[in-house]
Amino acid sequence: MPRELITLQVGQCGNQIGCKFWDLALHEHAANNAQATFQPSMSTFFRNVDAGGRDVGMPTGTAPIQFLKARALLVDMEQGVLDQVMKGHIGELFDGRQLISDVSGAGNNWARGFCHYGPKYHDTIMEKVRHAVEQCDSLQCFMLIHSLGGGTGSGVGTYVLQHLQDEFPNVYRFVTPVFPSEDDDVVTSPYNSILSLAQLIDHADCVLPLCNDALSEICAKVSTEEDKCRRSFSASAAQKSAGPQEVGKPWERMNMLAAQLLLDLTCSMRFEGPLNVDLNEVTMNMVPYPRMHFLISSLTGSIMNLRDTPAGGQPASHYYLRNMSQLFSDAFSRDYQLITADPKQDLYLASALLLRGDVDMADIRQNLARVQRGLRFVRWNPEGWKVGHCAVPPLNQPRSLLCIANNCCIADTFTELRARFMRLYKYQTSVVERGHAERR
Amino acid sequence: MAVRPVVATVQLGQCGNQLGLELHDTLLREAAASGDAAFLRDTQETFFRTTETTSSSQGKLVARAVLVDTEPKVVEGVMETARRSKGWQYDARNAYHQQGGAANNWSFGYKHLGPTVWSNVADMIRREFEAADMVGGVLLLGSLAGGTGSGVGTYVTEMLRSEYRKSLLLNGVVWPYSTGEVIVQNYNVCLSLSHVMQDTDGVIMIENDHIHDICTKLLHINHVTFSSMNSVISQHLANILLPSNRCYATSSSCSNHVKSRERTSRRSFLN
Numbered sequence: 001m002p003r004e005l006i007t008l009q010v011g012q013c014g015n016q017i018g019c020k021f022w023d024l025a026l027h028e029h030a031a032n033n034a035q036a037t038f039q040p041s042m043s044t045f046f047r048n049v050d051a052g053g054r055d056v057g058m059p060t061g062t063a064p065i066q067f068l069k070a071r072a073l074l075v076d077m078e079q080g081v082l083d084q085v086m087k088g089h090i091g092e093l094f095d096g097r098q099l100i101s102d103v104s105g106a107g108n109n110w111a112r113g114f115c116h117y118g119p120k121y122h123d124t125i126m127e128k129v130r131h132a133v134e135q136c137d138s139l140q141c142f143m144l145i146h147s148l149g150g151g152t153g154s155g156v157g158t159y160v161l162q163h164l165q166d167e168f169p170n171v172y173r174f175v176t177p178v179f180p181s182e183d184d185d186v187v188t189s190p191y192n193s194i195l196s197l198a199q200l201i202d203h204a205d206c207v208l209p210l211c212n213d214a215l216s217e218i219c220a221k222v223s224t225e226e227d228k229c230r231r232s233f234s235a236s237a238a239q240k241s242a243g244p245q246e247v248g249k250p251w252e253r254m255n256m257l258a259a260q261l262l263l264d265l266t267c268s269m270r271f272e273g274p275l276n277v278d279l280n281e282v283t284m285n286m287v288p289y290p291r292m293h294f295l296i297s298s299l300t301g302s303i304m305n306l307r308d309t310p311a312g313g314q315p316a317s318h319y320y321l322r323n324m325s326q327l328f329s330d331a332f333s334r335d336y337q338l339i340t341a342d343p344k345q346d347l348y349l350a351s352a353l354l355l356r357g358d359v360d361m362a363d364i365r366q367n368l369a370r371v372q373r374g375l376r377f378v379r380w381n382p383e384g385w386k387v388g389h390c391a392v393p394p395l396n397q398p399r400s401l402l403c404i405a406n407n408c409c410i411a412d413t414f415t416e417l418r419a420r421f422m423r424l425y426k427y428q429t430s431v432v433e434r435g436h437a438e439r440r
Numbered sequence: 441m442a443v444r445p446v447v448a449t450v451q452l453g454q455c456g457n458q459l460g461l462e463l464h465d466t467l468l469r470e471a472a473a474s475g476d477a478a479f480l481r482d483t484q485e486t487f488f489r490t491t492e493t494t495s496s497s498q499g500k501l502v503a504r505a506v507l508v509d510t511e512p513k514v515v516e517g518v519m520e521t522a523r524r525s526k527g528w529q530y531d532a533r534n535a536y537h538q539q540g541g542a543a544n545n546w547s548f549g550y551k552h553l554g555p556t557v558w559s560n561v562a563d564m565i566r567r568e569f570e571a572a573d574m575v576g577g578v579l580l581l582g583s584l585a586g587g588t589g590s591g592v593g594t595y596v597t598e599m600l601r602s603e604y605r606k607s608l609l610l611n612g613v614v615w616p617y618s619t620g621e622v623i624v625q626n627y628n629v630c631l632s633l634s635h636v637m638q639d640t641d642g643v644i645m646i647e648n649d650h651i652h653d654i655c656t657k658l659l660h661i662n663h664v665t666f667s668s669m670n671s672v673i674s675q676h677l678a679n680i681l682l683p684s685n686r687c688y689a690t691s692s693s694c695s696n697h698v699k700s701r702e703r704t705s706r707r708s709f710l711n
Contacts, residue, residue: 003511003539040512138539272513274666275621276454280543281587285623350623360663362656368619385620386544 003140003269003278005044006132007072008160011153013178014146015074015081020252021145021259022070022090028263028395032271038065041270045071046093047135053095055135071136073098073128075160077117077152078105098132100125106151110192113155114199125160126167133168140269141172141279143262144204148196149180149189158199165203172279175204176262179339179413181212182420190420197417200294206283207294208261208404209413211339215254218299221335223253260394261299261338264402267356267390277354277388285386286350286406294410298337300330301356301400324359324399328367331403332375339413346409348377352386354402357393364389444485445576447681448568449505450561450596453542453588454514455614456581457507459670461518463581464488464503465526466674470682482683488528489571501528504572506564507535508596510542510553510588534568536560542587546628549591550635557592558599565600577608577641579681585616585625590632601639611640612677615647644680646673 009018022045029042038048038056047069048056056066070093076082079101085091086099100121106113133139142164146153157177164173177200180189200207268277287293301322322330331353334342355364368385377384394400451460464487471483484490490499503522507530509515515537523529536557542549569575578600582589593611600609613632616625636643651672655664659672 003541140540272517274458276511276513278511278541278543280541281622284543284545284587360665361652361669362662362664365617365619365652372619381623383618383620384623386623387621 003044003138004071004136005141005143005266005269005279006129006136006139007045007070007143007145008075008129008157009072010075010144010146010157010160011150012076012078012081012147013150014144014153014157015076015085016251017145017176017178017255017258018072018074019085019088019090020255021262022072022093024256024259024263024395026068026090026093031395032392036065038063042068044266044270047071068093070094070098071132073100073125073132075100075121075125075152075156077102077113077156079103097128100128106155108149108186108188108192109151110155110158110188110195113151113153113157114159114195115155117152117156118159121156122159122163126163129160129164129167133171139168139171141174142168144173144175144177145258145262146175147178147180148193149178149184149186150192153178154192154196158196158203161199161203172205172283173203174265174279175200175207176258177207177209178258179209179211179417182416184212188424190417190424193417194421197414201291205293206279206287208265208297209294209339209410210258210261211413212254214338214340215257216250218257218336218338219250219253257299257338261297261402264299264354264356264394264400265404267392267394268354268388271390271392273388273390273392275387275389277352277386281386281388282352282404286352286404288349288381288406292349292406295404295406296337296339296341296343296410297405298331298333298403299400300327300336300403301394301397324363324367325370327399327401328371331401332371339410341407341409341413343405343407343409344375346376346407346412348375348384349406349408350381350384350386351375351403351405351407352388354388354390354404355399356390356401357397357399359389359399443573444482444683445574446489446504446569446572447486447576448565448578449487449503450565450578450580450600451505451507451518452580452582452593452596453509453586453590455583455586456589456593457509457514457518458666459612459614459673460505460507460581461522461526462667462670463674463677464505464522464528466671466678467682468501468528470678479683486576486683487681502531503528504568505530505534506561506568508537508557508561508588508592510538510540510549510557510592512537512539534564536564542591544585544587544622544624544628546587546591546594546624546631549587549593550595550631551591553588554592554595558596561596562599562603569604575604575607577610578604579610579612581612581614583614583616584629584632585614585622586628589614590628594632594635597636597639609640610642610644611636612644612646614673615645615649617648617652621648644677646676 009015025045033039048065049067049069050056056063074082082099082101106117144157144161146157148154161173180193286295330336332344449460451457467483467487471480488501488503491502492499507515515535519530519535542553580593582593584590651669654672655661655668661668
């Protein structure tokens with residue numbers, strides 16, 4: 001049975017990304033499970049329970065699915081988003097015991113989340129985490145999804161992270177924070193981000209940051225390319241192969257990108273492949289020194305069809321398909337990074353290539369040799385590559401490539417965040433409400 | 441009929457298990473293709489055993505192999521593949537896997553996982569040797585780049601040497617691609633070889649770069665996969681492992697080959 005992973009979705013952004021993640025995960029497993037039995041691969045994210053909520057035996061691959069419950073905790077200090085989740089089509093994945101909420105919200109204030117709501121709900125949250133851990137046979141990782149710009153995701157999220165390290169030191173903590181964009185509408189987002197970053201440096205094992213600006217640029221680019229592909233086919237062919245409606249809201253497409261990142265990162269844990277890569281191997285290979293665990297990521301291939309309800313099965317003829325050389329070129333280009341960064345201009349400390357689907361070793365070696373010539377690697381690790389290959393392709397695409405890199409260009413992101421912080425702090429704006437901010 | 445010394449295979453990690461599956465299949469296929477019934481019988485005796493025929497089922501060919509990994513997917517997949525499609529199978533009692541993986545960490549595999557693995561695997565190997573009339577030796581298969589094949593494999597090699605002092609011990613090791621497969625592969629390779637050299641009778645070196653070149657340049661395979669590379673490696677291993685002497689009264693060709701090549705333990709690298 002594969003290792004389990006518990007997801008903690010904190011704050012509005014965390015829960016919205018989390019919803020897309022669970023939706024996509026269900027579609028992905030459904031596409032690879034024609035018999036509708038509870039496969040061992042599903043036990044990483046889901047539990048198979050009976051009507052009373054009790055686990056139904058071991059995942060042998062032959063037991064029918066009764067009720068699926070996600071291995072997740074949903075935390076938000078206001079009820080609006082969680083109510084929407086429970087009323088939505090994935091609400092059945094969660095029961096009331098997995099939700100922790102309050103009424104008034106953290107007011108976009110990191111200190112309110114970290115110093116007030118964190119301690120207030122400490123016992124409740126840790127009790128529910130312990131309960132989720134007891135339902136696992138071999139827990140490998142906590143996955144925290146949150147944003148750094150608000151109050152709940154940043155404050156409560158980092159508070160929980162700190163206590164996860166204290167209580168479960170042997171379980172990896174992977175964090176997917178959404179960094180605020182430069183024109184973020186939350187005025188205090190620079191404070192929240194920097195204060196959260198300090199916690200992430202100390203308490204996370206691995207951080208895969210995302211940036212709203214970069215995500216929206218990727219969505220716009222992929223939409224343009226998909227429109228071109230669609231127009232290049234005849235009108236009648238396009239009508240016959242029309243699938244589900246394309247997602248109109250930009251936030252949903254961006255959330256789908258984030259969700260796809262998490263699925264591609266964990267695909268080798270769940271599905272078979274010629275070269276498996278576990279999450280513990282990611283931290284081992286990609287983190288040369290304990291505090292340098294911020295990894296930039298780029299997704300190519302699996303994002304080329306951003307639809308709300310993926311059709312599954314073979315890609316339709318007008319989908320935008322990329323071959324291996326294009327995937328490799330895109331993975332190292334500025335345009336497909338999930339944060340605003342240009343890794344080619346800076347030094348690589350380590351890089352991981354996680355491939356899915358129909359790829360062969362000759363293509364991988366050739367493209368690796370080609371791409372490596374244009375990249376600068378640190379002198380003590382000139383062949384700093386970790387390669388993984390999962391046989392199961394992503395939804396609606398024959399292959400995909402997730403590239404994770406430990407690159408020095410992340411320093412530019414930190415510098416920019418610090419500059420925004422200092423612009424506010426120089427004039428002591430909003431500092432009165434942040435007792436902890438002064439001490440820091 | 442002369443008694444054949446048997447060879448038990450220990451398949452470690454993802455690489456070792458995938459390669460071991462292909463190796464056993466190649467040994468059987470090559471022996472069957474020779475058309476020589478005695479040769480086939482001797483190959484089967486060396487690397488396989490036959491379960492008893494009962495009233496409800498025929499005797500089956502079972503590999504004399506122990507499957508070890510620190511995560512479950514590969515061992516279960518390999519056993520299922522053999523059972524379904526190969527005409528022979530692995531003994532379900534000879535599979536041991538943990539859950540957490542070795543994280544490509546040699547020291548984690550050697551210091552932390554090794555003792556736990558050995559406490560389970562020792563009985564499996566003893567059972568295989570007790571089922572044989574004459575013990576030939578142990579062949580360990582694993583890669584050097586990861587954590588299980590390198591770290592756990594090193595520990596198992598040391599324990600096998602202390603347990604079976606006079607038996608032949610061969611390590612079939614797979615070197616990673618030079619352009620990188622695992623970032624810490626250089627640590628894992630150096631640490632493994634420095635330990636294994638003390639205890640092994642021979643290290644059969646298999647380099648991924650070399651095998652890849654064979655596939656592309658000699659065999660002109662367009663889509664090189666790990667499966668095609670494992671086939672090539674299995675052919676190479678079969679060349680030294682299959683009984684080579686037509687006069688079957690003498691001992692296994694493998695031990696003769698190794699003993700004639702090496703003079704001291706430090707010159708035991710075969711390729």
